[in-house]
Amino acid sequence: MVIKLVVGTLLLVLLGAWLAYRKRYRGLALAVCMCLLTLLVGVWAIFQSRSSTAAIGILFLPFYGVFSGAMAWLYRQLVNAERRWLRGLGWLSLIVSLAVPVALVYSGWQSIALNRSRDAQHQANLAQIEGYRKQLKAVLTENPGRESAVVEALISANLSNRNFLLPLLETPYVAPATLDRLAANDDLGIALSAVRNPACPSATLARVYREHSYPDYFFQALAAHANTPTDVLVDLYRRPATIMGLDRSFAKNLATPREILLDIATRTKESFVVQQLLQNPKFDCTLLTPMEAALRRSERPTDSFSERRLRELRGGACAAPAGSGR
Numbered sequence: 001m002v003i004k005l006v007v008g009t010l011l012l013v014l015l016g017a018w019l020a021y022r023k024r025y026r027g028l029a030l031a032v033c034m035c036l037l038t039l040l041v042g043v044w045a046i047f048q049s050r051s052s053t054a055a056i057g058i059l060f061l062p063f064y065g066v067f068s069g070a071m072a073w074l075y076r077q078l079v080n081a082e083r084r085w086l087r088g089l090g091w092l093s094l095i096v097s098l099a100v101p102v103a104l105v106y107s108g109w110q111s112i113a114l115n116r117s118r119d120a121q122h123q124a125n126l127a128q129i130e131g132y133r134k135q136l137k138a139v140l141t142e143n144p145g146r147e148s149a150v151v152e153a154l155i156s157a158n159l160s161n162r163n164f165l166l167p168l169l170e171t172p173y174v175a176p177a178t179l180d181r182l183a184a185n186d187d188l189g190i191a192l193s194a195v196r197n198p199a200c201p202s203a204t205l206a207r208v209y210r211e212h213s214y215p216d217y218f219f220q221a222l223a224a225h226a227n228t229p230t231d232v233l234v235d236l237y238r239r240p241a242t243i244m245g246l247d248r249s250f251a252k253n254l255a256t257p258r259e260i261l262l263d264i265a266t267r268t269k270e271s272f273v274v275q276q277l278l279q280n281p282k283f284d285c286t287l288l289t290p291m292e293a294a295l296r297r298s299e300r301p302t303d304s305f306s307e308r309r310l311r312e313l314r315g316g317a318c319a320a321p322a323g324s325g326r
Helices: 002-021 028-046 054-078 084-141 147-157 162-168 176-182 188-196 202-211 215-224 230-238 246-252 258-267 271-279 285-297 304-315
Strands: none
Touching (some): 054 084, 147 162, 162 188, 176 202, 188 202, 215 230, 230 246, 246 258
């Protein structure tokens, strides 16, 4: 497809060069205007889409622009021809030239309508999930001591009800075996909720990381989960970054190896990461100096929480021994 578009664009450019060589400048201004209009409308239409691959459409815009401009130029060359069929071909060329930006405008409107529909559906889902969450809270309150049995029964009865499963998976009463099973669910949202549950077994987390067809979807949750095996955390940290913000998850995870915490402290430029590191129970005084340096080079070097926490550590747990000269 891309090769065809490139070849088509080159042919249109050659046509324009031939017309210029023959000094057929009539319609050049119209052609340029139609080309620019098509490009502008195309960029607008592309940015109405929320698809992760929408920007690829920019690669095709030059062809659309040149094609629309060439058709406009051809219209000006033929519209005053002596032969009727040539004049008809000229008007057809104008229609084709205008059809390109019109089609792009229509595509943009379709994207806007689709976005609105999806937003409305998303809000409806959120409202339903919140309603189920309140119902679940009431049911668990009425069954003290039987929470696990109740949750397991509700999960079994609502496997096809996504909006009910999600709040169920937020509770601490889901059995590890159930979490293991749901972590393999085809619905990525359900699988992610199972992985995020604090009771999710280490073996399940390792399997998701190593065997899932789309492991990147779970990287944030794996980096933050206290049950993620050390070897998985190390491998995830060292692999080429495909997900932004993983340092934040590593920084707050009690299971993160100290070497990784030190490396994050040495290179981070985010004040939020500094905050997470300072709250990590694994923090020790040898990390204090790197943390102070990290705060100074961050985008908020005067972050009040971090400064207060560092002062507390300097004056308390990490205070220099008397006579040390510090």
